[in-house]
Amino acid sequence: MALKTLEIIKKRLEERPKEIEKARREGQKVVGWQGYNIPEEIIYALGLIPVRIGVGGDDRMVEIGARYISTKNCVFVRETVGLFAENNDPYVQNTDILAFDATCLQTYRTAEIIQYYFNKEVLILGVPRNFYWPEAKVYFTKEVEYFTRRLEKQAGKKLNYQILADTIGLYDRIRNAIVTIYTYQAAAGNYLSWEETYDLIHAGYYLDRREYLSLLEQVLAELREKQGQPFIEAVEGEARIFLSGSVLPPGDKKLIKIIQEVGGRIVGDDLWSGLIPYLDVKIPENSLQGLAVGYLNRTPHGALPYLDLDTDRRIKRLKELIQTFKAQGVIYHTLRYCDPYTFKAKETKDILQKEGIPLLEIHTEYAGSDFEAIRTRVEAFVEMLKNRYDEEVAV
């Protein structure tokens, strides 16, 4: 039932590394970035090629990375370091400049390690932890301005604000398309699965953003044609699962595969590598300040602490999304040594329990050794959700 456009995207992804290589030969520069709060619009508007780096799921690469960073860092950052140590990944090879933000301290450390051992030019964008303060917005605006000045140097030109405005428009359309596609994947009679949507999002890490938008629009056109108006409802026999917690980057499919194998249906997420960065982005004006404020006002990343539970927007959004996607349970994925999400697992479970939403925490790494143990737990969870549905329908 795969959509035609997905085939095109697959092919374009295969061609993309060569294309980037060629662009570099012709003088364009590539910015490999990682983080949650980097306004990619600036990179694109400066004529630089943005590539979101970082993949997961490869334990060998984790092992290589741990020789430089430590075994007490999350596997995602260890694998990122491994990618640079091995230097075989075409996107890593073709990165001229790196940009990391300081949202998660481990990402920040990763940037330091890559700079130290692999001699890469790394730009860091400071991110305030008291992000909801007006003063934090001023600080972040200054950081974004400083970041832009350094990027301008790399690009060899000044930022053109008309181009920036157009780029913000382009990115807004990408975000809207992704949000709409999410509705389709969660609907009854869907032609696109959550996993395909997840791959579709990750395609946007590499493809040229204009082309990416047109591909997303093609996907939407196909969906409209096949599926009509999407209608989200829970269907008998389904175990509708919402994914939350630590990042599931491209390549990390262990948990996704397990959920599907045991008959669960993933219908939504609030992952850093999924839907959440595209939600609630309102750039109030086409300026650097507008971008800074717009980014900071999104649903915050779990690595930014927030001290009042009752007004935590991340938790509020989580509850809303569970409702929107009519999820029956949450699988909360935590990577070992990912403190930002691991420390919140119990709290999130308690909060959702009060709403009658069960949560299963899966604490894992990229090694396959825990595959069977996770499978057993997820299977029992999926069964429980199915039984609950039957009981609720029976009542």
Next chain:
Amino acid sequence: MSVSGNVFRYPEEIRDDFLQTADIQFRDGSKASPAEVWHYLTEIGPKKYPHIYDYSNYYGRKISGDVTLPFSLKHNYLIMTMDERMTKAKQNGIPVVFVQGGQSVDPYYAAGAIALRPASVGIWASCQHEGLNLNQEEVRRANQKEKAYRAISFEVCQSAGYENIQEGTVPVDMIAPYSCLRCSDVSYGLEAHRHGKRKDVKLFLADYPLDHQKDKEWAITYFAENIRRLIESIDELTGGKTTAEDLRKEIKLHNEGRRLAMEIADLWWSAEVPPTNGKDRRDLFQMGGMELHGDPEASLSLLREAKGYIAERVKKGQKGFGVSDNPVRIFVCGSCVFPNEYRIEEVGGIVVGNDNHWSDITTIVEEDGDPFYNLAKAVLSYPYEQSIKERAKWTVEQIKRSRADGVLFLYNWGCNTQSAVARALVDEIKRESGVPTLIIEHEQQGTQSEQLQNRVNAFVEMLK
């Protein structure tokens, strides 16, 4: 010194000399005379806290046997009276604020609060239990920690007093650490309290901006605002109004502590033979942070007195108690975990310095001008919180000044941000100083510290 059956007793022979020493001056204007201190250490302490008098070398916090150093005795007195002093302060309406990480505590005291780090909160909680032997005390601690691991995550590196605060055993009014690069657990540990049962504890995060922060005006201004808001939050507890002048005065006081600690370090490091053992050195240097005793004036009075004694010993070439001849000098890097100095001394080594809780002490705050800005600038300049190269450069200076023969980098299991840079930092240190290095991870929740110690000792043996 006298020891019977592994129980330490202060010897009567030193009594008369000790009684000639200075009073401890407290912040509230009160004093403790040497006679009171002596009475406490010899009569009250042994009954109340038998575990503190356990003289096994396996107990890393045991009393230093260097009984002719008055500051060492007074330090022990201040540790043992933590519960009494904090209870008294609380009765007088002084809020207690929990802080974390190597940070200056000037703003907390300027606002009329007491700032305590995890270790001090742990001491306070421990002092509430009388009559325990060392074994019983260790079991009690482990049980307490277990509660925190269950409530937060078993991956917390250390529980940062969560259990004691949430249970209300230590009536902390506010938790207000600085976030910083050194540590991610600070922020998430703080955040975890929002879900705890104690709703009366105020939470505040002083947000430490990252990356070349000291060179960015906007980062300094932002952090200065954090300090301002921190003080305002404490003012809400006290009902007072802290002024810029209050902060300036406090900075001056704390600068005196910082300067004294640096002068003492210079003396100590200049000596042919180490003038104290490692435990006394560490306590003494750390007093410069003015947070160790929950009373900056008390710490200051000990520092003032200590300087003369150290100078005297250096002049005479007198060695600290328990230190071997020509010991292997070790500099410790990393955070929140320390080797047992007595065991190192047993094998012919000595710890001569450490980076954690020293980088803040070596940073003097400018006294003229806007104190919020000055303090922010100083705090953002802590060498420990800078890039790998900058931090390594400063560390190498300390290694050279302390004439260290080897460098140990220790970090706790679960300490993501220190472990992340352990290798890079050590590689840079080795490259710049040529000094041999060793990285050791402290096993999960401190259960295997014996293994850590064996590796440390093997390193010392190798350097001999």
